[in-house]
Amino acid sequence: MSRSKYRISRRTVLRSAGVSLALPWMEMMLPTPARAGVRTGAGGAPQRAVFIYTPNGVNQKHWHPEKSGHDYELPSTLEPLKALREDLLLFSGLDRTMRGGTGVHAQAGCCWLTSSPPSEALDNGFPTNVSLDQLIARQVGRDSLFPSIELSCNDRKDIRETRYFESISWIGPGYAANVEKDPRQVFERLFGNPAGDPSHKSILDVVSQDARRLRTKLGRADRFKLDEYLDSVRSIENRIQAAEKFKERDLEIPIERPKSAPERRGEYIRLMGDMIVLAFQLDLTRVATLVIDPERWDTPRMYHGVFDKPQNHHVLTHTKGDEAKEKLAKIDRFHVEQYAYIVERMKQIPEGDGTLLDNSAVVMGSGMGDGRVHSYRDLPVVVAGKLGGHLKTGFHHQFKGYEPIANLWLSLLQASGVEAPRFADSTGVVKEIMA
Structure with a gap:
């Protein structure tokens, strides 16, 4: 027919x-x-955005490319993204100012995407406010069943940290979005519970x-x-x-x-990523967040296929010596491998005149640059996808001097069709990435 x-x-x-x-x-x-003010991607497909958070910063030496522009070489940590380089935006030199009086790790996580500048404390000393993902969801997610979904790969029961260490999505000052950690519950929320019997x-x-x-x-x-x-x-x-x-x-x-959840760490992260991809493909939601682990998490993790025994990621960031630094670089690369898997899955799905990835922005990063010194400078962040043709990709942009990460967030906000003159402490959009 x-x-x-x-x-x-x-x-x-x-x-x-x-x-x-x-x-x-x-x-x-x-x-x-198209509804007034709602942008679409290739062939009229909707725009999507997903934000993937990794804690405690990275080994900077193995993360940032040396050359800027299109002719850059991927450092060892980012090598798993080699086949995707034309779909990527890499950044060096993005910063954030910490507001004194709150925990340095807690603020790194909870304020990574929030729209309040460091000078504005609306939440017991924290500058939390409506986060970037929620602002985008209000624009692009109006017609989807779930305006946004919030997932975490921290399935452990020995929770010792407060929500400020694990929550990156905020509905408003002090109001963190509820997070799903159980893959079964996520699956049943998105696709239902057949005949009341999830086991068979x-x-x-x-x-x-x-x-x-x-x-x-x-x-x-x-x-x-x-x-x-x-x-x-x-x-x-x-x-x-x-x-x-x-x-x-x-x-x-x-x-x-x-x-x-799956026993193997990589399988757990990829399973949650697959459900985000399916939710995008079905237009059940257009915005998602995925927290790989909370900030300052001190329970050792088993990184299968990387180490033969559990490693304490947070402690490694504060341990001197080359061995600790190399372990950190291996964990960073492990996280990038999981990110690359999600991005590649989205690139394999045809949609409209392009792919699901072409209509999306897939962001991975951390609210801390160097965990050893608790630095908020040179924050690691990677963006994949063209957000429906509104982003230029395929190059490494290197900033000089202090450049607020809020400028990148403002760029993504405007590329999503939100008419916003500023975001947090932004000073303008990153013009080079705007199509």
């Missing part, structure tokens, strides 16, 4: 037995006029008949997209079930076993 003879609504879902499963964005979906029922099994019926009405490209999407949902279901079976095994391990 030709596209002109059959169209489906962008809100079409697969249904059966009280379960519904949203569909990815397809060519056959009925085009709707698959959502795809429940809606399979409706899916087969819809498939006969789609064109070749949309059939391929539907099959690829359903395979992705099945894969996530299988990975969650495998993790839950693994946790039931009576094994001796040197650290506390996660209760509802």
Whole structure:
């Protein structure tokens, strides 16, 4: 059936037995006029933004490229991004001013995306306010089921830190957005709980008949997209079930076993990333945050495939000597590998005239530059994606002197269609990256 003879609504879902499963964005979906002030990406697809936070800063020596512009060489930590360099924006020299009177680690995390300048303390001494992700969600997420989702890969139960160490998304001063840490709960929130039995029922099994019926009405490209999407949902279901079976095994391990997340650290982060990608693909949400770990977290982590025993990331940042520095660089690279996986997944998904990545901005960074000296200078930050054609990519931009990271946040805000003259202590947009 030709596209002109059959169209489906962008809100079409697969249904059966009280379960519904949203569909990815397809060519056959009925085009709707853009709402006033809402920008779209390639082929009318929506814009998306995701912010991925890593704590305690980085080993600066192995993070920042030496050359600026397009002709730069990726340092060892960023090498996993080699195949994506034309989709990247790298920055050196972005800074933030710390407000005295609050914890240096706490403020690094909770104020990474907040819209208050350091001079404005609206939250018990902290300059928290509506965060960048929430401001973008108010603009681009009006029509999605969830204006934003907030996830964390800290599944540990021995919580000793306050919300200021782990919350990067804020609805307002003192009001942190609720964070989901359990992959099963995230999956059921996004896709539902089939027949009330999460252990044995698959959502795809429940809606399979409706899916087969819809498939006969789609064109070749949309059939391929539907099959690829359903395979992705099945894969996530299988990975969650495998993790839950693994946790039931009576094994001796040197650290506390996660209760509802994959045992291997990289698999946990990638699983949460996959659910963000699927939520974007289905237009369930257009804005997400993912916290890899809280600031100043002192419980050792096992970085599988990198070390043979758990490492205390925070303590390593304060340990002198080359061995500690090399371990930090390895952890930084491990985090970049997980980021590269998420970005590559988005690049593989066709959408409109481009890809899901083309219509998105995928940001990874930290609110601290050098954790050893608690520096807020030269903050690590990487952006992937063109945000629907409103960002230029493929180069390393090196700032001279003091440059507030708020200038980058203001640029992303305006590229998302928000008419904002300033953000926090911004002094202007980064003109070089604006398309």
